[in-house]
Amino acid sequence: MFWYDHGMGGWGWVAMSFSMVLLVALAVAAAVLLLRSGDRFPGGPMQPPAAPSAKQVLAERFARGEIDEEEYEQRLTTLRAHEPGQGRPGREQS
Template structure:
């Protein structure tokens, strides 16, 4: 009995626990550093994917809208004809593509 009490007093509150209380599965040393780096890379990849797939299409759509709002008189006339219903959408897109290819 005295031996068990002495052992418990020597071990303190961490009796039966190894490596900081996690039964031998500690996150210290190189394994912990590697785990933190992998976690940071995964987190960065998730943030990158969210930004890429959520915000970039919005920016690209805004850029296309700005391209159509140029001061080119031919494009302005084309927009006006489309707005008045003189040409259909297919004709509008075809002519706009031709005009923007020549000016680009």
């Protein structure tokens, strides 16, 4: 009944090693798939809210009454003059 002297032969060690590698690979694949499927659930993945633009902050301050209309228009004009691609006032673009 116990012809192999209770020991594991060379192929037994190979099969056991291969099975362990396969088991770990399956566990990692399952974890990755579970984490990547987060956007399919209600609410989606947790992402920080986008920072408001300078114009949005200025409009909110005006809406709350922190600044008057004259200051709002002045600051808005300044923001528009410094928009990306506009360059700095008084300097030539190269």
